[in-house]
Every structure is written in structure tokens, then in C-alpha cells.
Amino acid sequence: MGLDALVAEARQRSAEFPDVLANHLPMILVALDRLGAGPEREAAFFETYEIDKGLVPVPAPVAAIDAGSWTSVLGDRRREADARLFFTGEVTKRGIAGALSTYLPRLAPGVAGSALHPLMRLAYGVLRGDPAEVGTALGYWACCYLPLPPAGASPPDTDDPGHVLARVAALPGLRALPAYDHLWHAIRAAAADPDFAPVVDWLRIDGATPARVAATALALYAATMDFAALHALTGAHWVRVVSRVCPDPMLLRCFWQSVAALVPSIGFPTLPDPEWIDAMRRLPCPDWPLIKRTAVASDDEHDISLVFSASEEEKAYGDPLYRVVAARRVGLIA
Structure with a gap:
């Protein structure tokens, strides 16, 4: 079975598996292929991953949604099938770039959902130019949407992504947070602290910000080799891929807000010199x-x-x- 068939088969599984963990299978199949794996290795990984993770089918549809009602499914995992069907239709109708320009501005503030993995799935769909995967990713994003404090309350005051992380590490309320098994639970808890509310506005976004974010994420991961920090590095890649098709400053802003919310999970790190x-x-x-x-x-x-x-x-x-x-x-x- 070739890559296209494997990805199509993977799409028959839900975007998450118990207990609300992200299903990486379709994205990792693409990564394996790009790293040089052959069909046998890709098929073997599929079988191992499905068994080890206990992947489950997409839940049954609840009710159809349309352009006037799609926001009703935001954050509702029960509506995965409905959201997938709607967004796949929108990608078919508008094309990948058209669908992203239409829906990404509304979805960007919920990028933290499922610990950034809808963004991952979208990026891999964009990499392949795969309309079915892009539509599936947008549906996944919608039904796992995780709103954090909104942007726009105050003007930015730094162009240094590392300065944002350092200031978050100094917020006193975050020190009392417990450890969480799920990254998105940790993000949600940190973002609920009242002192975290202005964080989203701190970073000034300009043409050089993506490179600064990538460099900071790399330094953060190099210094800690931490599981949460890994998602900062990979996430910067995913944002860059998506932004090639649909540049949206709010996506980068909300992505870095999500990374900042992981500072407690990473252990309040100090960036290396x-x-x-x-x-x-x-x-x-x-x-x-x-x-x-x-x-x-x-x-x-x-x-x-x-x-x-x-x-x-x-x-x-x-x-x-x-x-x-x-x-x-x-x-x-x-």
C-alpha cells in the first residue's frame, strides 16, 4: 500500500484516541516518507501505531453544519465527523488557500486545542497539497478549539519571543500549578491565571518575527530537551508551512501564546546565552x-x-x- 492509500486509511480513524490524545498517524506517515522510509516501513509503522495507541473510528455524525452554523461546533469533540464533512466541502469548493484565508482567522485563537496537533495536521496537509487532509485538519481544529485570553487589549511591547517567555516565568500564580498529563490541559490551566491574560499582546509581530520565534524555540529545546519544548520547535515549523499559503499574524501570535502557557510544564526555563x-x-x-x-x-x-x-x-x-x-x-x- 502506497503513501496516499495509507494516509487515506488513517483518515478513517478519529483525530484523537482515548483519553483525548492526538493521533499523529497521518502526519508521521508523511514525515517517514520525506525522511526516506519505504512503503514497507510506512505500513509497519501504521500497524504498530494503531495497535499501540488503540486508535478509534471517527465518531458518528450528529447533525450537518454549514457556513452559518459551523462555529457551533467549536470545542465540541462530539462533532468531529460533522466538522470534517463541512470543512472538506469548503476546501473542495474554495481550494486550500481559499479555505484557509476564509477560516483560519477565526480558528487561530484556538490553536492550542489538542496541544497544537490540528496545526500539525494542517501543515502536513499543506505540505502535500492534500485537500482531504486539509479539510480534516480544519475540522479537527474546530472541534478541539481551545480559546485562550483574546488579543487586542494592549499594544505589543517587545519584539523578543524569549522576553515573553521570561516574563511568563515570573508570573507568581503559575508557580502553584500542578503537573498535568496532557499538554493542552497544562496550557488551559496556565491561561486561566488572571496574570496570564495580557501575554498574547506582548509580542510585536513583523516580517522578522517568524525567524525569531524559530530561533527561540530551538534554543528552548536545545537547553531543555523537554517534551513540551519539542512542540515549540516543531510548531514553529508548522506555522511556517501554513503561513506560506495563508500568512496570518494572529496565528503566529496565538501559537507563541500557547508556547508561553507551557512555561510551567517546561520547568520555568531560562534561555541559554x-x-x-x-x-x-x-x-x-x-x-x-x-x-x-x-x-x-x-x-x-x-x-x-x-x-x-x-x-x-x-x-x-x-x-x-x-x-x-x-x-x-x-x-x-x-
């Missing part, structure tokens, strides 16, 4: 072909996701630190 980062870049490190082969052989979806995103971000930004963190993630260097 430039000297530390330069030293990390100079570490002896395998070349990409070995890193990619190691990721392809892994059954850990986050190994594969991180290595693919890091390799793509190095192409975009030229920073060799991406190769170092990818090698560390798959255990090739300490």
Missing part, C-alpha cells in the same frame, strides 16, 4: 542521513516528527543546532 548556543553548535554530530535513518527506524512518533521538522527548519534558517538537537533526540549523541 549565545556562548552556550555556539558551543552546542560545535558539538561533534552525525550527518543528516544517519539521523534520518535512525528516526525512520524508531516507533516513537516524536522522534520522527522532531527530526523531520528540524531538518526542514535547518534548510530554512541554516542553523546547525537543528542537527545537534535531532541527533540528541534519537540518542546518537549525549
Whole structure:
């Protein structure tokens, strides 16, 4: 079975599996293919992942929605089938770029839903130019929509994404938060703190912001190798991919708000200084072909996701630190 057929088969499963965890299968199949896996490896990963995660079918439809009623399903996981059907139809009618320009501005403030994984699915659909996956991703995004405090209450006051994270780490109310099993639960809890409300407005967005966000996410992950921080690095890649088709400053703003809400989960980190980062870049490190082969052989979806995103971000930004963190993630260097 080829990649197209595997992705189509994966689409028959729900976007989440018990207990509200993100189904990475269709995205990881694409990442495996782009990392050099062949059909046999992709099919084997499908079988292993489905069994290990206990994937479930898409829930039954509830009621049809249309352009006037689609917002009624926001945040309602029971409406996954209805949302998928509506958005797939909208992509068919408007095209990928047209559907994104129509709906992404309304969906962007809920990007934290399902721990950013609707954004991931959308990015991989955009990468392949796959209308069915783009429609499915938009439906997933809608039914898992997680609103955080809205933007627009105050003017931005910094162009440094790292400064945003440092200020969030200093918010006293976040220190009392418990640990959470799900990243999106942690995001929701941090965002509910009254002191967190203005965070969304702090970052000034301009043409250089995507590169600054990517560099900060890379430094954050390099310094911590933390699971939540991994999603900052990969998420910056996903935003960049989607923004090529539909540039929306609010998507980047709300993405970084979501990353900021993960500061407690990451352990209130301090970003490393430039000297530390330069030293990390100079570490002896395998070349990409070995890193990619190691990721392809892994059954850990986050190994594969991180290595693919890091390799793509190095192409975009030229920073060799991406190769170092990818090698560390798959255990090739300490």
C-alpha cells in the first residue's frame, strides 16, 4: 500500500484516541516518507501505531453544519465527523488557500486545542497539497478549539519571543500549578491565571518575527530537551508551512501564546546565552542521513516528527543546532 492509500486509511480513524490524545498517524506517515522510509516501513509503522495507541473510528455524525452554523461546533469533540464533512466541502469548493484565508482567522485563537496537533495536521496537509487532509485538519481544529485570553487589549511591547517567555516565568500564580498529563490541559490551566491574560499582546509581530520565534524555540529545546519544548520547535515549523499559503499574524501570535502557557510544564526555563548556543553548535554530530535513518527506524512518533521538522527548519534558517538537537533526540549523541 502506497503513501496516499495509507494516509487515506488513517483518515478513517478519529483525530484523537482515548483519553483525548492526538493521533499523529497521518502526519508521521508523511514525515517517514520525506525522511526516506519505504512503503514497507510506512505500513509497519501504521500497524504498530494503531495497535499501540488503540486508535478509534471517527465518531458518528450528529447533525450537518454549514457556513452559518459551523462555529457551533467549536470545542465540541462530539462533532468531529460533522466538522470534517463541512470543512472538506469548503476546501473542495474554495481550494486550500481559499479555505484557509476564509477560516483560519477565526480558528487561530484556538490553536492550542489538542496541544497544537490540528496545526500539525494542517501543515502536513499543506505540505502535500492534500485537500482531504486539509479539510480534516480544519475540522479537527474546530472541534478541539481551545480559546485562550483574546488579543487586542494592549499594544505589543517587545519584539523578543524569549522576553515573553521570561516574563511568563515570573508570573507568581503559575508557580502553584500542578503537573498535568496532557499538554493542552497544562496550557488551559496556565491561561486561566488572571496574570496570564495580557501575554498574547506582548509580542510585536513583523516580517522578522517568524525567524525569531524559530530561533527561540530551538534554543528552548536545545537547553531543555523537554517534551513540551519539542512542540515549540516543531510548531514553529508548522506555522511556517501554513503561513506560506495563508500568512496570518494572529496565528503566529496565538501559537507563541500557547508556547508561553507551557512555561510551567517546561520547568520555568531560562534561555541559554549565545556562548552556550555556539558551543552546542560545535558539538561533534552525525550527518543528516544517519539521523534520518535512525528516526525512520524508531516507533516513537516524536522522534520522527522532531527530526523531520528540524531538518526542514535547518534548510530554512541554516542553523546547525537543528542537527545537534535531532541527533540528541534519537540518542546518537549525549
